[in-house]
Amino acid sequence: MIRLPRAPLPLLVPAMLAVALLVVPLIGLLQRAPWSSLGTRLADDAVLEATRVSLIVSFSAAGLCLLLGLPLAWVLARVDLPFPRLVRAVVLLPMVLPPVVAGAALLFALGRRGLIGQWLDSWFGVTLPFTTAGTILAATFVALPFFVTTVESALVAQGRDLEEAAAVNAAGPMTAFATVTVPSIRGAIGAGLALGWARALGEFGATITFAGSIGGRTRTLPLQAFLALESDPESAVAISVLLLAVSLGVLVGLRGRWLTR
Amino acid sequence: MALTMHKAYRIMPLIALVWALGSCSSDDGETLIFAASSLAAATDDIDAELRAEGSVSPPEWVLAGSSRLIAQVRDGARPDIIVAADVSRLDEILDLGYVVVDEPRIANRLVLAVADGNPARINSIDDLSLGAPLIGLCAPEVPCGATALRVAEEFGLTLRPDTAEPNVRALAHKLAGGELDAGLVYATDAASLGLQTINDARLEGADGCKNPAVTRYGIAALASPSEVGAPSPATTVDRYLLPQVLQQAGFELGRC
Amino acid sequence: MSPMAPPAVGPVRIEVRGVVRREDFTLRLDTAISEERTAVIGPNGVGKTTLLRLIAGLERLESGELKIDGRVVDNAGSVFTAAHQRSVAVAFQDHRLFEHLRVVDNVAYPLRRAGLKRAAARNRAGDYLAAVGLSEAAMVRPAQLSGGQRQRASIARALATPARVLLLDEPLASVDDQSREDLRDLLTSTEHRTVVWVTHDPDDARYADTTLTLTSRTLNRASSQP
Numbered sequence: 001m002i003r004l005p006r007a008p009l010p011l012l013v014p015a016m017l018a019v020a021l022l023v024v025p026l027i028g029l030l031q032r033a034p035w036s037s038l039g040t041r042l043a044d045d046a047v048l049e050a051t052r053v054s055l056i057v058s059f060s061a062a063g064l065c066l067l068l069g070l071p072l073a074w075v076l077a078r079v080d081l082p083f084p085r086l087v088r089a090v091v092l093l094p095m096v097l098p099p100v101v102a103g104a105a106l107l108f109a110l111g112r113r114g115l116i117g118q119w120l121d122s123w124f125g126v127t128l129p130f131t132t133a134g135t136i137l138a139a140t141f142v143a144l145p146f147f148v149t150t151v152e153s154a155l156v157a158q159g160r161d162l163e164e165a166a167a168v169n170a171a172g173p174m175t176a177f178a179t180v181t182v183p184s185i186r187g188a189i190g191a192g193l194a195l196g197w198a199r200a201l202g203e204f205g206a207t208i209t210f211a212g213s214i215g216g217r218t219r220t221l222p223l224q225a226f227l228a229l230e231s232d233p234e235s236a237v238a239i240s241v242l243l244l245a246v247s248l249g250v251l252v253g254l255r256g257r258w259l260t261r
Numbered sequence: 262m263a264l265t266m267h268k269a270y271r272i273m274p275l276i277a278l279v280w281a282l283g284s285c286s287s288d289d290g291e292t293l294i295f296a297a298s299s300l301a302a303a304t305d306d307i308d309a310e311l312r313a314e315g316s317v318s319p320p321e322w323v324l325a326g327s328s329r330l331i332a333q334v335r336d337g338a339r340p341d342i343i344v345a346a347d348v349s350r351l352d353e354i355l356d357l358g359y360v361v362v363d364e365p366r367i368a369n370r371l372v373l374a375v376a377d378g379n380p381a382r383i384n385s386i387d388d389l390s391l392g393a394p395l396i397g398l399c400a401p402e403v404p405c406g407a408t409a410l411r412v413a414e415e416f417g418l419t420l421r422p423d424t425a426e427p428n429v430r431a432l433a434h435k436l437a438g439g440e441l442d443a444g445l446v447y448a449t450d451a452a453s454l455g456l457q458t459i460n461d462a463r464l465e466g467a468d469g470c471k472n473p474a475v476t477r478y479g480i481a482a483l484a485s486p487s488e489v490g491a492p493s494p495a496t497t498v499d500r501y502l503l504p505q506v507l508q509q510a511g512f513e514l515g516r517c
Numbered sequence: 518m519s520p521m522a523p524p525a526v527g528p529v530r531i532e533v534r535g536v537v538r539r540e541d542f543t544l545r546l547d548t549a550i551s552e553e554r555t556a557v558i559g560p561n562g563v564g565k566t567t568l569l570r571l572i573a574g575l576e577r578l579e580s581g582e583l584k585i586d587g588r589v590v591d592n593a594g595s596v597f598t599a600a601h602q603r604s605v606a607v608a609f610q611d612h613r614l615f616e617h618l619r620v621v622d623n624v625a626y627p628l629r630r631a632g633l634k635r636a637a638a639r640n641r642a643g644d645y646l647a648a649v650g651l652s653e654a655a656m657v658r659p660a661q662l663s664g665g666q667r668q669r670a671s672i673a674r675a676l677a678t679p680a681r682v683l684l685l686d687e688p689l690a691s692v693d694d695q696s697r698e699d700l701r702d703l704l705t706s707t708e709h710r711t712v713v714w715v716t717h718d719p720d721d722a723r724y725a726d727t728t729l730t731l732t733s734r735t736l737n738r739a740s741s742q743p
Contacts, residue, residue: 161609161611161613162613162615164575164600164609164613165607165609165613165614165615166601166615166626167574167575167599167600167601168573168574168575168600168601168605168606168607168678169601169606169626169627169630169674169678170601170602170604170627170630170631170678170679170680171601171626171630172599172601173601175601175630176601179626180615183615183617183618184615184616184617186617
């Protein structure tokens with residue numbers, strides 16, 4: 001005997017519709033997948049190379065989110081900034097900006113003839129477009145807001161109480177941050193990392209526009225899938241299945257390790 | 262700085278293109294034309310010319326990679342005309358009610374384009390083998406990239422691209438923005454974006470289709486128009502693919 | 518009883534004269550705390566907690582001056598000694614235990630900040646836990662404690678600091694009667710420390726050397742116990 005979940009119908013029905021909306025396209029993808037040749041398609045050198053680039057890029061971007069985004073989230077949550085709404089909107093902007101526009105914006109800023117890029121190029125000989133570093137930057141740009149908003153809302157919810165408690169126990173601001181603030185929001189940090197990482201893994205538009213597409217350097221799995229659509233659509237589906245599997249694996253793994261005590 | 266910002270706008274059509282891909286709705290009586298991305302160089306001018314003539318209203322254009330266009334037709338889209346950058350791909354839709362139309366004979370040619378002022382001092386296609394300058398090509402999966410490979414094979418070049426772009430417009434815009442030093446793009450894209458080009462006799466041979474840098478477009482149209490008294494496929498094509506406008510945009514006509 | 522007794526000197530003198538402004542009230546202060554044990558009483562919302570926060574360095578004076586042990590720590594302007602540098606410990610009314618740490622590590626926290634190694638700090642923290650009767654809960658997380666146990670843990674943490682000023686906000690509010698007696702004994706047996714506690718309970722005030730009464734948002738004068 002199956003016991004139906006005890007939930008009011010007006011909540012249950014839309015909830016099931018939402019699940020359907022999310023799951024049906026995935027099923028569509030899976031039923032189109034070339035299962036019999038999946039192994040050989042994914043063992044293709046170009047796909048393996050793209051997988052390597054994707055893993056390097058997405059984890060580096062997640063690392064940069066932690067390194068830059070954690071302090072940013074703290075500043076947003078704790079410091080009285082001028083124009084706080086404007087600052088928050090700017091931080092959120094990459095979430096709503098079409099990724100292709102984001103890539104163009106990155107080019108105008110950091111490209112060889114860009115606002116800052118021209119000085120990077122002429123002073124240090126550093127050119128970011130068409131490099132793995134550029135790909136990581138593009139991925140970080142789009143992933144950062146996901147991490148920052150997740151962590152910031154946890155910090156706001158937590159309030160200053162614990163930091164005050166640390167202060168009256170002789171912990172300076174940095175010590176309090178490291179020993180009290182960060183450990184007590186580690187669930188939110190894990191969730192933010194998972195979101196940012198997933199966004200970085202799926203990133204396409206900003207990458208293709210800013211970093212171009214070359215195997216082993218800037219061509220991530222989504223780019224490889226896009227390219228495969230031109231010549232071998234089944235291969236594109238196979239890559240999408242791989243992307244799904246990798247992200248599902250990492251997200252489920254993270255949930256087990258990070259998001260619960 | 263003002264110069265850089267001015268160039269910024271050059272990438273905007275690329276964005277518009279990407280959006281257009283997502284919005285190929287069913288038309289309401291308008292003629293629908295699926296065309297290879299490289300046709301973008303001429304669509305505005307054709308629209309303007311048609312408006313000036315007043316005989317037919319401008320068509321609705323859907324521009325994308327030829328493979329994608331063919332795939333969409335196979336999935337049920339029914340454009341009145343298809344212009345593919347690869348003649349052989351048309352075979353895949355002949356069973357869906359399309360016939361190949363032979364006129365006009367439109368071809369395009371790869372040219373060696375460089376960033377404004379040629380900062381990397383590119384002299385010929387041999388310089389595409391150098392490691393130092395930033396070189397861009399189309400991905401081999403798309404026609405302009407396949408053509409570039411043919412050129413490399415014919416002239417014994419080892420290409421070392423820093424990026425293999427998914428379409429020629431993206432590549433041309435990166436050259437226009439100065440992000441790349443050199444690349445092989447279609448003459449039409451070089452013309453419409455005002456790219457500086459370097460003459461290389463090997464690409465310019467007037468030997469029509471035999472030159473590996475030249476590709477011919479394939480045109481197909483719906484064989485049996487739905488309405489009574491509708492024009493024949495050849496007439497429909499003739500109405501919209503205006504030869505003189507295409508020629509002005511840098512396409513080569515009738516030579517191939 | 519203090520395992521880490523501060524040097525044997527007299528009580529720390531706290532002098533405050535000035536104004537603190539909060540969103541909902543203004544507190545005018547003009548007093549000195551100079552006894553070892555001072556109880557602060559007064560009606561709800563009068564600013565008792567704010568007074569403790571001011572001394573601890575969690576609030577700033579709008580005008581006036583605050584001196585601890587003769588040193589100006591806040592002059593409503595250029596001078597402001599941050600909370601972590603004031604050597605003032607607080608047991609908050611809402612406990613504020615670090616939920617990610619075991620109870621013993623909560624109490625060891627100030628000892629670690631004072632430079633003790635982890636094992637030594639835990640060892641000494643155990644003594645303070647024993648003093649508040651919480652030895653059996655040393656290795657659990659604060660979430661598993663009852664309200665009274667949480668309060669005792671937070672008092673143990675304050676006692677574990679080397680601070681010579683202990684500020685306790687309603688320290689005996691949520692403990693049972695037996696614990697209350699024990700804690701009163703504990704608080705009255707601290708040596709060489711100035712202990713200030715906020716309370717509602719006249720019984721608790723009786724254990725103090727002096728009582729400070731806050732009325733109508735203006736504090737003043739300490740009255741000596743009979």
